[in-house]
Amino acid sequence: MEYTVKKLALISGVSGRTLRYYDQIGLLKPARINSSGYRIYGQKEVDLLQQILFYRELEVNLEDIKKIISDPTFDQTEALKSHYQLLAQKRARLDKLMATVKGTIASIEGGIPMQDKEKFAAFKDKLIEENEKKYGEEIRSKYGDETVDASNAKLRGISEGDFKAMNDLGEEIMVLLKKAYEKGDPASVSAQEIAAKHKQWLMYSWGSYSKEAHAGLAEMYVADERFTAFYDKVADGATEFLRDAILIYLGMEK
Amino acid sequence: MEYTVKKLALISGVSGRTLRYYDQIGLLKPARINSSGYRIYGQKEVDLLQQILFYRELEVNLEDIKKIISDPTFDQTEALKSHYQLLAQKRARLDKLMATVKGTIASIEGGIPMQDKEKFAAFKDKLIEENEKKYGEEIRSKYGDETVDASNAKLRGISEGDFKAMNDLGEEIMVLLKKAYEKGDPASVSAQEIAAKHKQWLMYSWGSYSKEAHAGLAEMYVADERFTAFYDKVADGATEFLRDAILIYLGMEK
DNA sequence: TTAAACCTTTACGCTACGTAAAGGTCAAGG
DNA sequence: CCTTGACCTTTACGTAGCGTAAAGGTTTAA
Structure with missing residues (x-):
């Protein structure tokens, strides 16, 4: 059995446009083109299309489907x-x-x-x-x-006003961090201001505060790439800068 | 506090492009434009952006978000x-x-x-x-x-060869249905051929066959919009045509 | 004063097609 | 034989939500 675009579309449920598109991107080429330029598909193509639709159902993108069905050595x-x-x-x-x-x-x-x-x-x-x-x-x-x-628990019990204040403070810290970081000195007044604000910010969610815990958190910021990614949004190295500022602020520089 | 694009981007986590895009589509306009043409956002815009991002997280599209936040009478x-x-x-x-x-x-x-x-x-x-x-x-x-x-159970026990044959038959029926439907007569030879093939097709998956069940199924095709949608892919009204052809084939026309 | 870091608008690219538009092909009916 | 209508073709623009130059103006700090 041979199929033109419309027929294959009918039995497969996809649109004619889809078949032409799959031809265009090289995902499913017709078996041959007849003398009038019509796409002619055979049984092999019908089977291939079924495979393609199977993967498409799985929400695999067409580029990956192409790899999967064209390269048999590909690790399916x-x-x-x-x-x-x-x-x-x-x-x-x-x-x-x-x-x-x-x-x-x-x-x-x-x-x-x-x-x-x-x-x-x-x-x-x-x-x-x-x-x-x-x-x-x-x-x-x-x-x-x-x-x-x-x-x-503290976070859950926080008041709405405090929550907003905490958020604002967090925002402010990010902006200030950027400015301070550009100056480059974690001992500068502006950097120390940030450390102070950071403590204030922590107090919102921490039950108890200790210098040790604050310093430990600062170290974790640098050690944990997810924190690093967050603070480095400001600038590359901003996380380390923040840590240094905090340690100096706490009088705990190494 | 006032924010330029970059600053708002920093504290909100979205890109500058995103903010410009939101401005462009009227989702989030800056509070004002300064003398140099810079976008300046205020606290109100920060809050609005938070709301927007909340809905975006929920995978609501931007058009709907716009409705939700701009029209307070909108049924959220x-x-x-x-x-x-x-x-x-x-x-x-x-x-x-x-x-x-x-x-x-x-x-x-x-x-x-x-x-x-x-x-x-x-x-x-x-x-x-x-x-x-x-x-x-x-x-x-x-x-x-x-x-x-x-x-x-029958379907599960079907052989691979039969399965393929069944599939092919199903395809064939769709193609033939189209042709026969265009002629318009469910009593025509081609339409009766389809009815016969449809019975054959059913036999693959049905444990036992009865005219009543076949007729009932035909009626259900028309009654159930999901079946209708399937067969009407061929042409509008093809489902009813198929039912009529089957009923005539079974000698059960009303 | 000069470089860096911002800002602007314009515009093309991405996915997986839908939807014309403009024109050629083919089978059936008159 | 001719027409009609259903098919076929390619080209090309539109979709959502931005990313990513490109080309140029502005601000800021050294």
Whole structure:
């Protein structure tokens, strides 16, 4: 059986445009072109298309599908496994999104307008959740459960005004850090101001404060690439600069 | 506090391009433009951006976010609820994809090359699963469990050769249906040929065949929009045409 | 004063097609 | 034989949400 574009489209369920596109990008070439320039597909192409659609269903992008079906030495298992990981991540993310949406709906239906308490609470939950997700495990193992739980508990109990103030302070620190970093001296007045503000900022979420803990956190900032990535958004090396400023501020320079 | 593009980008984590884009589409306009044409944002804009990013996290598209935040009378709850449905669907789909991927990996690691048995089995499972999902519930309630289970069992036990033959036959029916439909007469030879082939096709998956069941199925094709959508791919009205042809074939025209 | 680091607008690129537009081909009916 | 209509072709613009130059003006600190 031979198929023109329309016929193949009919039995496969994809559009004619899709078939021409797949031809164009070299994903599925017709068996031959007839004298009038028509694309003619054979049984082999029908089978190939089925394979392609199988992977497409799995949300593999066309470029990868091309590799998978064209290169038989390509490690399909590995590709599928990493693809599975991707799907799992997507699902985990969806789960969280759904929870947040549900919470938001509930808060609205509770008669409390977005803007206010519940939205704020949703944000807090999200914040805690993200903190927990990003840093929880490692911090727990390195610094003990109490620290983390205490931080979360404090965060949960925080007032809306404080929350906003804390956020603003966090923003301010980022901006100031940029300016101070450009001067290059962690002992400078501006850098020491940042360290002070950073302590203030920490106080919002920390149950108890100690110089040692502050210094330890500063060291962790540098050691943990996720913190580094965050503060280095300001500039490369800003994380180390912040650590140095804090250590000097605490009188704990090495 | 006032922010230029770069500063707002820094504290919010989005790119400068994103902010300019949001300005461009009217999602987030700066508080003012200074004498040099620079965008200047204030605290209000920072708050708005936070809201925007909140919804963006939920995978709401920017157009909808615009509606949500710009029109306070807009029914946010409804929007969020339908959005929740969307997310739920996505997740259900992901679950199935993951199962299929896992199965495919297992089949490959079992040493059986794709192309062959296991891929074929995966396809069959998928087919059964899809049938079950699409029509299972309704068919079960309307026509009883045995019919469905028998169909699935038969499908599971089908041989590879038969499976291919069945698929080919299904394709052929679609193509023939198109041609016959264009002639417009369900009593025509070509239409009756289709009815015969349709019976043949059914026999592949049905445990037992009866005219009544065949006629009932034909009626269901028309009654159920999912079947209608499938056969109407050929042409509008093709489903009814198919039913009429089958009824005539069975000698059961009303 | 000069370089670096910002800022601006314009515009093309990305995915996987949908959707015309402009024109050639083919089978069926009159 | 001719027409009609359904098919076929290529070209090309549009979609969402930006990334990424390019080309040029502004501000800031040394």
